[in-house]
Amino acid sequence: MGLDLKDVVVLSGAHTIGFAQCFTFKQRLFDFDGAGNPDPTLDASLLSNLRTVCPNQNNSDTNLVSLDPTTTNKFDNNYFKNLVNNSGLLQSDQALMGDNITASFVMNYSKFPFLFSRDFGISMVKMGNIGVLTSQDGEIRKNCRMVN
Incomplete structure (x- = not known):
């Protein structure tokens, strides 16, 4: 599609802003290996904090956690430092x-x-040029998840 490995890495830096619901990462906290153990690569302090916000119960699945807790609302390189x-x-x-x-x-x-x-x-410019449909070939979607 025109993107290389460097593009993929740098574009992942967009995760310096935004949030994730607990269900998207909860397995890392409680049953990463299928034997009830957390992800061994996860910092112990972060693990403890995340378990507080996302306890191992279904009613915590929609709780939100910042993708970058150090500078939640700032577009910077702290995602990579994390x-x-x-x-x-x-x-x-x-x-x-x-x-x-x-x-x-x-x-x-x-x-x-x-x-x-x-x-x-x-890399954003490169990604923006992937498969752009114009004129009669394209459309502005009312719901980005579905074709009109």
Whole structure:
């Protein structure tokens, strides 16, 4: 689709803002391995805090947790700093540290906020040009999840 691995890593940095419902990551907290153990890559302090907000009960599934608790409402590179500290909320985010190539991008973006900002803009433009339908071939959806 025109995006490379670097684009995928830098675009994941959008998780520096926003929230996730507990059900999207709760397995990491209580039964990551199928034997009732938490994800061993998850920072212990974060694990404790998340278990408070998302107790192992169905009625906590819709509770919201910030994707980046250090700077919740600021678009910055703290998302990558969180990953370096094993504090990525989503397993798919933290997995970026499990590969040498993606981890090197994460390390660079955690250290150099200007690099993250620059590369994010470039990758957003690339993503915006993927499969753009124009004129009669395209449509503005009333509900983004469904074709009109």
